[in-house]
Amino acid sequence: MERLLVFPRSFPDESLYSLAVRYHRLTANDSYRQTSQELFGTYSRTCGSILPCCLHGLSKRLAGFYSLAELIDCFTLLPLYQPFLDDAAYEGAKAAMAGNRGTGLKMSLGITASRFLKHASFRYCESCVQDDTQRYGVAYWHRIHLSPGTCVCPHHGEVLRSLTFPHSSDWRCMLLPGESVGTPVMDSYGATAAGTVAEMQLWGLEHPSSVGELLNGGLLKHRMAELGFFKSGRIREKIFRPFLMERLKHGPSTNEFQEITYSCDWVLRMLHPRGSIVQPLKFYLLCWLLELGLCELQSFRPLAKAGNEYVPRRNNTNKTLDDAELESHRSAFLSCSNSKCHDKLGYQWLYRHDREWLNEYVTSHPFLRARESLIDWEARDTALARDLLIANEQIMSMSGKPKKITRSSLVRQIGQTHDFLRRPYKFPKSILLMNGLLESDHDHQIRKVRWAVKHFLLSERCATSVVFRHAGIRKSHMTEAEILNILSTV
Ligand SMILES: [Zn+2]
Structure with a gap:
């Protein structure tokens, strides 16, 4: 086996296919066949996939530069699926990706059944292309843009474009973003929801163990109980379904979302999974349906462990930013009347450039939902x-x-x-x-004496004891004058 003499240095969130394309360029190979042979020692049919195989061969050729686990965690989308897999399924997937075949991998993870694959395409963000070209000298494929259901760039909030490979070819012609015709993957309707889902997916991809904690901590049921949809261990379908259908109307209805926005049955199936694997997109879309965003997901963790906090993928320091620009974005955000942070003017911009300040603001201004009480x-x-x-x-x-x-x-x-x-x-x-x-005892006795005297016509002194006995009074709370007054009025 030949060791690789060159291999490109990876960029943040770069996909394995992107690295392969850049290797292909570095070595000036003629064909994908040759590149694949050099990288994997075989002809890989899955190099362009979100879950590529033949990775054991690549790791060996890299002679320890990247271990198998590092290749899987850093350059493939398996970490996005990891929190939703039990140990056996996760180990099985890793083994399949290490090996050269990979047959049935997507089926075993429920991806084939989800029908999301038919909408899959090579997606990129034009702003990312510009930024990356400026910063790294070359545009590259971002993993998150290729994940099912990501239609909007989580960094720029822009609708992604889908690359059409020339002459009806496919990824084997080894192109990078922007090198062929690209068409927007959706219109702007529902882009806000798609953006929120994309942000959550990116965070999930980078923090699988935090997502695992959310799942183990019962985030969804906790939220449903908060909204009044989960009570005494049962889902209140009568009010839950109409709520979901109304929310779905405002969600994205293109691409992968088509498969899940026409009905809300999948939500109920997902809450009772019965052994089937939950697709990450469904989980994050349900979070959005339940009015959760990235901030809520991050703050749900009971206790943030040191070193486990969200580390922005990009170096978002404010050093290069103009103070006036920063100030104007902050004041536009603060003066926006929308009560929900996500909907405020400039949220996306602050999220990218001034996240520390934004996080502080969000923590000190918790969004209190105006919930209509179900009971009058x-x-x-x-x-x-x-x-x-x-x-x-x-x-x-x-x-x-x-x-x-x-x-x-x-x-x-x-x-x-x-x-x-x-x-x-x-x-x-x-x-x-x-x-x-x-x-009071007093008022009650007055009533009782009045009732008792109606039955007797006795001399005054004798009457008191008889009336008391008849009325069932042992200890008097009345004055002598009050009693005589009642007796005399009879
Ligand atoms: Zn972007």
Whole structure:
């Protein structure tokens, strides 16, 4: 086996195919066949794939410059899938990518079944092409632009373009972005949603273990419970489905999204996966549907571990930025009336150039969603107050010995329909009214004596003891004068 004498130095987030193209140029090879033979020791049919194979051969030819694991983690899209795979599936995928065949790899990861592949194309961002050419002297293929569902550049917020290889050929003609005709992959409708999904996908690609923590931490169910869609271990489909369908109307409806925006059945299947592998795009789109963005994903982690924080892929220092430019973007952002950070003017720009300041702002200004309560507590309070008044009347007019008006007698009378004593803050009117209705021992005894004397016509002194016995009063809370007054009025 021959060691490679040259190999291009990789650029941030570069795909393996991009490296192969640049190697092809360095060595001035005539054909892909020759390049493949030199790089992989065989004719690789998957060099242009998001999950290329023959990587063990390449690692060996690089003589330790990149290990197999490094090749997979840095230049392929397997890390995007990693959090959604169990150990066996992940090891199986790595083994397939190490080997020379790779048959059935995409099928085993559920990519074939997702039908996202039919929309796959070689995508690039024109601004990235310009930036990269300026910075590195050459444009290259970014991994994130090639991931299923990424239609907008997460760095520039621009709709990506799809390269058409000339003369009906394919990636084997070894081109870099911008070297042939490119057409936009979508129109701008839904680009905001696509941009949010792309940002989350990029973060997921670079932080598979953080995504794993989100999944293990039950991010989706936690969020659904927050929105009132998950209660007592059950999904409240009756309100969840209409919510999803409404959100889907505002999502991207082109390319890969076509496969998942016409119905919300996939969401419910995804929440009960039954062994099937969740596609990253579906996870991130569902995050967007549940009104989550990158900031929320990053801040959901219970405790950020040292060294595990999001490190921007590019060197976004502000040194080269004009202070006035920075200031004008900040003030435009601050003066924007939109309450959601993502929708504020210049968010994308600040995200790229002034992320530290933006993060500080977002942390100190948590977005409190205006949620409409699903229960009209005020109406319940009014109805309960009316019931309490009726209950009071009923107890007062009962025949027989007068019953004391207490909390429990009132609650018993209304049948405890609202369990309102446990949530007094939800029923302010009723609680106030009830406290006014409660009867003291004194008032209750007055009522009882009045009731008792109606049955007897006795001399005053004798009457007191008889009336007390009849009324069931052992210890008097009334004055002598009050009792005599009642007896005399009979
Ligand atoms: Zn870009």
